[in-house]
């Protein structure tokens with residue numbers, strides 16, 4: 001196991017519990033990433049929250065699935081919890097200390113403190129070096145994957161649910177091909193664009209951290225940076241209206257925001273070219289000024305931050321191994337998920353499969369209907385052309401059968417997921 005963060009600890013503990021001898025290699029305390037400061041394992045680099053607790057919420061459901069799979073991170077989080085309403089938050093020092101003690105005290109785990117600079121050529125390996133993987137190892141991975149499949153920054157545009165788009169103000173069409181429905185277009189009049197432009201150029205941005213000095217590529221500029229260049233810039237960039245006719249007016253709109261399918265099911269759409277560093281609440285305020293998105297439900301807001309991650313759908317097998325090096329499983333944030341819980345969840349799965357590989361058993365893939373299975377589908381089979389890391393959300397799940405009222409959906413997803421997970425645990429994991 002390379003990396004002793006949330007994913008690496010989860011993977012190490014899971015594999016060790018399955019009677020596998022594990023060596024966990026962690027570069028701290030000899031070397032720290034710019035965001036890590038504690039010598040302990042499982043350090044929480046920022047917030048102390050593991051987010052919502054109830055299973056009607058996708059992250060709450062993921063946590064319940066992890067509990068049923070005997071996650072060490074979930075067990076210790078509950079033991080070291082601090083009051084946080086409906087969320088699960090922890091005393092970060094107690095949490096990291098307890099995880100460190102359990103890992104270092106495990107009879108099957110040996111810990112080595114050093115930087116791994118090259119991927120091992122053989123031996124079952126779990127790569128869990130996180131969003132701030134050391135430079136030497138990242139360079140080595142570039143050699144294996146090709147530089148186009150390893151990213152160092154998120155440049156994320158917001159995602160909205162299909163059902164929250166107002167089709168009285170939006171229409172399907174591809175540029176110059178009105179009969180093609182690949183894009184959803186949100187047209188704007190000049191007056192609407194002026195209001196939007198004013199809001200966008202005066203909205204509050206998130207300041208960069210000292211170690212985050214992204215060189216924005218011209219093709220990937222934050223939308224607000226483009227807008228600052230002048231009133232016309234967006235009209236010749238992501239908001240250009242050429243080749244589009246609004247069927248309601250029969251005219252070419254003054255400006256257009258285009259949305260493109262972001263998952264195979266077509267339940268989530270991304271705002272094309274709208275990568276942004278605006279503060280989250282500002283994004284919701286400003287982007288809801290777009291007619292067609294006034295009631296938008298954002299399943300992910302935009303961001304640009306330092307984050308090493310792989311282009312999973314191009315380089316991973318369905319069991320989250322490198323296709324070019326199947327002895328290496330990839331866990332945690334570097335695999336293309338986002339967030340503490342999601343990172344640990346991928347560690348759990350990789351720990352299960354690393355042990356199975358070591359014991360000569362068939363690898364296991366969680367049911368597609370579970371939160372874990374939906375994350376795996378995102379990182380190994382996402383249809384998005386511009387793959388970006390993602391928090392777990394119900395938009396990643398296969399749609400429910402039949403019509404289910406909106407307020408019942410979370411519970412319905414959870415019922416289906418937990419029933420399928422229990423069956424999988426009995427038949428595959430324990431079987």
Ligand SMILES: Cc1cc2nc3c(=O)[nH]c(=O)nc-3n(C[C@H](O)[C@H](O)[C@H](O)COP(=O)(O)OP(=O)(O)OC[C@H]3O[C@@H](n4cnc5c(N)ncnc54)[C@H](O)[C@@H]3O)c2cc1C
Nearest residue numbers: 003005006007027046047116129130134332333339340343
């Ligand atoms: C600045 C920042 C703030 C974040 N804040 C949040 C937040 O508030 N909430 C949230 O849910 N998510 C947050 N995230 C996203 C993500 O959930 C966390 O980064 C999470 O810790 C990822 O878990 P991980 O196990 O994949 O990586 P990490 O927890 O980062 O663990 C990776 C470990 O690998 C070690 N390592 C790196 N390279 C090597 C090497 N070559 N050899 C040996 N060891 C190595 C590191 O020292 C580290 O201990 C944040 C990310 C960043 C960068």
